[in-house]
Amino acid sequence: MNWASWADFWDMGGRAFYVWGSYGLALLLMVGELVILSKSRRTLLQRLSLMQNVAAEEETDETKA
Amino acid sequence: MGINWFKFSSPASFYGLAGKMIPWFYALAAVLFAAGLYISFFVAPTDAVQGEAYRIIFIHVPAAWMSMFIYVVMAFWAGLGLAFNTRLSSMMATALAPTGAMFTFIALWTGSLWGKPMWGTWWVWDARLTSELILLFLYIGFISLQSAIDDPRRADRAGAVLALVGVVNVPIIYFSVKWWNTLHQGSSIKMTGSTMVKEMLIGMLIMALACWMYAIGAALSRVRLIILQRERHTGWVTELLARGGK
Numbered sequence: 455m456n457w458a459s460w461a462d463f464w465d466m467g468g469r470a471f472y473v474w475g476s477y478g479l480a481l482l483l484m485v486g487e488l489v490i491l492s493k494s495r496r497t498l499l500q501r502l503s504l505m506q507n508v509a510a511e512e513e514t515d516e517t518k519a
Numbered sequence: 520m521g522i523n524w525f526k527f528s529s530p531a532s533f534y535g536l537a538g539k540m541i542p543w544f545y546a547l548a549a550v551l552f553a554a555g556l557y558i559s560f561f562v563a564p565t566d567a568v569q570g571e572a573y574r575i576i577f578i579h580v581p582a583a584w585m586s587m588f589i590y591v592v593m594a595f596w597a598g599l600g601l602a603f604n605t606r607l608s609s610m611m612a613t614a615l616a617p618t619g620a621m622f623t624f625i626a627l628w629t630g631s632l633w634g635k636p637m638w639g640t641w642w643v644w645d646a647r648l649t650s651e652l653i654l655l656f657l658y659i660g661f662i663s664l665q666s667a668i669d670d671p672r673r674a675d676r677a678g679a680v681l682a683l684v685g686v687v688n689v690p691i692i693y694f695s696v697k698w699w700n701t702l703h704q705g706s707s708i709k710m711t712g713s714t715m716v717k718e719m720l721i722g723m724l725i726m727a728l729a730c731w732m733y734a735i736g737a738a739l740s741r742v743r744l745i746i747l748q749r750e751r752h753t754g755w756v757t758e759l760l761a762r763g764g765k
Contacts, residue, residue, distance in 0.1 A: 456565055463560070467571030472636050476575045476629040480582065483621050484733060491740045498744055502751050503760045 530607050530746045531755045537739040544736035551729035558722035566719075575633045576719075581727035583626035585734055586654060587689050589619035593661075594686040597679035609675035610749065612682060613665060614742035618734050620658035627651060630703075638702055646695035647703035650688055657685040671749055 457463040466473040559577035566573040593615040600609030630648065631641045642648065661678050668674035696705045750756050 456561060456563075466574070467565070469570065469572035469636055472572050472632040473574055476578055476632045479628050480578050480625045483625060487618065487621060487737055488740075491737065491744070495740070495744055498747055499760070502747065502756070505751070506757060506760055 528605060528607050530610070530750055531753070533607055534743055534746045534759075537743050541736055541739050541743075544732045544739065548729050548732035548736060551725055551732060555722055555725035555729050558718060558725060563718045563722050564716065569637060572633065572636045575629050577722050577726050579626060579629040579633060580723055581730045582622045582629060583651070584727055585730045586619060586623035586626050586651070587692055588731075589615050589622060589734060590654060590657070590682075591686065591689055593619060594679075594682040597675070597682040600675055601679035601683075606672075606675075606749075607746075609672075609679065610742050610745045611738070612678065613675070614738045614745055615734075616658055616662050616665075617741065618737045620655060620662065622730065622734070623651065623655040623658060627655065634702075643702050645701040645703060646699040647692065647701045650692040650695055653688055654685075654692060657681070657688060661685075 464470060464474075555577065559574055563574070563577075565571055593612045596608040596615070597612035599605060600607075600612060627648075630651075634643075635641050661681050664681055665674040665678045668677055695701060696703055747756060747759075
């Protein structure tokens with residue numbers, strides 16, 4: 455075992471800033487990318503269905519006229 | 520001409536196939552990250568010379584590998600799209616770029632946080648660091664160029680030319696530590712010598728595999744968005760939307 459305690463683990467031999475700064479950013483970017491991807495999927499699907507509904511309505515209007 | 524090959528080269532069928540594969544890649548990535556991080560922090564011993572800060576390599580090296588590897592794959596798909604006018608391969612190239620740029624940024628960032636305690640500096644303009652920075656600019660250039668062109672097929676072609684020219688940079692990054700006298704250390708993957716004990720090597724390879732699975736999952740998720748966007752006027756997208764996007 456490398457660590458005597460959790461405090462020892464988080465301290466990283468006095469290099470906590472560098473080690474956790476590295477892993478922290480990597481985690482932030484990867485999770486961030488996944489969040490952005492799922493959000494843009496939702497937005498895109500909403501926008502496309504909206505466009506489709508508008509197109510469908512225009513078509514029925516034209517047939518009525 | 521293989522039949523199966525061409526079936527999945529149509530965006531419509533690939534959309535479905537990718538949707539089925541994505542959860543598996545994310546699940547694999549999660550399991551591999553858990554195992555890789557456990558080995559990186561609890562199994563791999565403290566480095567005799569570099570202390571605990573060396574543990575940055577378990578994310579730094581895999582991210583740097585991915586940054587180069589994704590670029591080559593991106594240039595390959597872009598080139599294929601340019602040569603054979605295959606839409607899906609161009610879309611795949613576009614989908615890979617942001618993930619590749621992200622890994623390049625992680626490699627640079629973690630390298631900087633490594634450099635400060637080890638070398639006493641955040642940044643030097645040596646061959647390895649400079650060529651990796653150029654890689655980030657190539658990704659950013661590819662993304663901006665494509666988003667600046669409205670016609671998707673023209674954007675694909677312009678991006679492909681940039682991606683293919685930029686591929687020259689990848690061997691420069693890789694061999695820079697051999698060709699020039701750099702501050703960056705040489706390859707750690709050498710079984711001889713005391714720099715790399717077995718547990719460290721295994722930890723690094725598992726982390727690399729995890730990044731790989733993550734990158735495939737993210738790129739497939741993004742390519743599905745691009746497919747939907749570009750095929751929005753086709754019948755199958757209309758049907759898909761009618762089913763609520765499933």
